[in-house]
Amino acid sequence: MRRITRIATVGVASAALALSVTACGGKSSSDTSSDSKGDKTALAYDIGGRGDQSFNDAAYAGLVKAEKDLGVKGTEAEPSDGESDADKVQRLTTLARAGNNPVIGVGFAYAPAIKKVAPKFPKTTFGIIDDASVTGKNIANLVFNEEQGSYLAGVAAAKVSKTKTVGFIGGVETPLIKKFQAGYEQGVKDTDPSVKVLSQYLTQPPNFDGFSKPDLGKAAAQGQLDKKADVVYAAAGLAGSGSIEATAKAGKWAIGVDSDQYNQKGLAAYKDQILTSVTKDVSGSVFNLIKSVKDGKPQTGEIRYGLDKNGVGLADSNPAFTKMTDVIAAVDKAKKAIIDGSVTVKTTP
Incomplete structure (x- = not known):
């Protein structure tokens, strides 16, 4: 049976509490990510969260496929109402310290947070959907036409x-x-x-x-x-x-x-x-990034999905x-x- 751990972060205070729990081993940020080879992965959802029948659910479908086909364990983190960039920073930090690799921000709103967090976890791949503005050696920009x-x-x-x-x-x-x-x-x-x-x-x-x-x-x-x-x-x-x-x-x-x-x-x-x-093809982009990390060849830089590769299209259901x-x-x-x-x-x- 598929298992997904869900984290709902409500504001900085609870995120900080989560950090204090996960950091008990005393390792530095980069140390805790060094042994992860794609066996654990995390999605941090955008506004609306899972159940929006649209964007976030498409990302979730990619995670489900990765769990089924690749045997990874998935963690989901829901957004909170009125949250700040600081809340997102704490959420991504918590997920990375827990050994998730990759950590994927679902939506352009995660750009400022990934810019701050990714350099602290150089051996963890960070994915961001719908944003190409924030770049780094361990950042994959999953963008669409x-x-x-x-x-x-x-x-x-x-x-x-x-x-x-x-x-x-x-x-x-x-x-x-x-x-x-x-x-x-x-x-x-x-x-x-x-x-x-x-x-x-x-x-x-x-x-x-x-x-x-x-x-x-x-x-x-x-x-x-x-x-x-x-x-x-x-x-x-x-x-x-x-x-x-x-x-x-x-x-x-x-x-x-x-x-x-x-x-x-x-x-x-x-x-x-x-x-x-x-x-x-948000689900495909999520799956492909998780697979790349699992295979030891993590995607980085801009990965663009256009009409020519069926990355966007028109449904005929x-x-x-x-x-x-x-x-x-x-x-x-x-x-x-x-x-x-x-x-x-x-x-x-």
């Missing part, structure tokens, strides 16, 4: 829209989520310039509720539906589930993100209206979508054009 998958979603949205109005909802207005917006808008306009795109963000940094509160996504989607949008694409983590709910209940098309949300159990009631999802032959043909044509370089997708709106 989200704009390419989003372009394909824009093609599909423009083809299926009957009202000539579609929506985009971003969780938090950051450079990463702007890539989703940019690709989607370009895909729509390249397919049908007459289609209007309604784009909005749920929150602005440093407020990251737009990734964690479904009610915000639900309200935003309802607002776009009221403006005649009949396809709504949300890149908003857990908040995106609220967008899917509102869109599905209105009998309109929702487009999911990160995971194939048609197959997510928590969204089963709305699956018939989930046209497709822009997928990122909904039978209704696969029966739309003209839509599928348009998506396939666009995919080929991106891969062969005849279409360059923008990364900013």
Whole structure:
């Protein structure tokens, strides 16, 4: 039976307590990591945590596969509400001192913490998903061409829209989520310039509720539906589930993100209206990093997953979508054009 140890760190105080327990052996930070060869690994989740039906759950799937196929023991660390970078530093330090290798930060929010912690554990590999800004000899940057998958979603949205109005909802207005917006808008306009795109963000940094509160996504989607949008694409983590709910209940098309949300159990009631999802092979990136450490050849530097390597794509789980032959043909044509370089997708709106 698969076993996963879960750590929920609530603020610096409890993290410090955890550190005092794990550091009882008296070893230095680098000493405790020196004997780890990938038998233990850890995921530190992003906002929303496991159960978001999207980004974090995709990372979790990679951990599950690694446990099954590689025999590693996995540890999961959940985020706390309103946590600071200092909390993340303590969390990653705790995980590294416990002998986990690699330690993977799920999301760009871990960049400042990894920058501080990684140099203290030179024999531990640190992975960070969705960030290439923090670098080091023992840091693996797992990044994706989200704009390419989003372009394909824009093609599909423009083809299926009957009202000539579609929506985009971003969780938090950051450079990463702007890539989703940019690709989607370009895909729509390249397919049908007459289609209007309604784009909005749920929150602005440093407020990251737009990734964690479904009610915000639900309200935003309802607002776009009221403006005649009949396809709504949300890149908003857990908040995106609220967008899917509102869109599905209105009998309109929702487009999911990160995971194939048609197959997510928590969204089963709305699956018939989930046209497709822009997928990122987050699970594969997590598995590949864990395997590289296990094999003694840890990945470091930028590891990019694009359309050419199926690192991003468009899910085809909904039978209704696969029966739309003209839509599928348009998506396939666009995919080929991106891969062969005849279409360059923008990364900013």
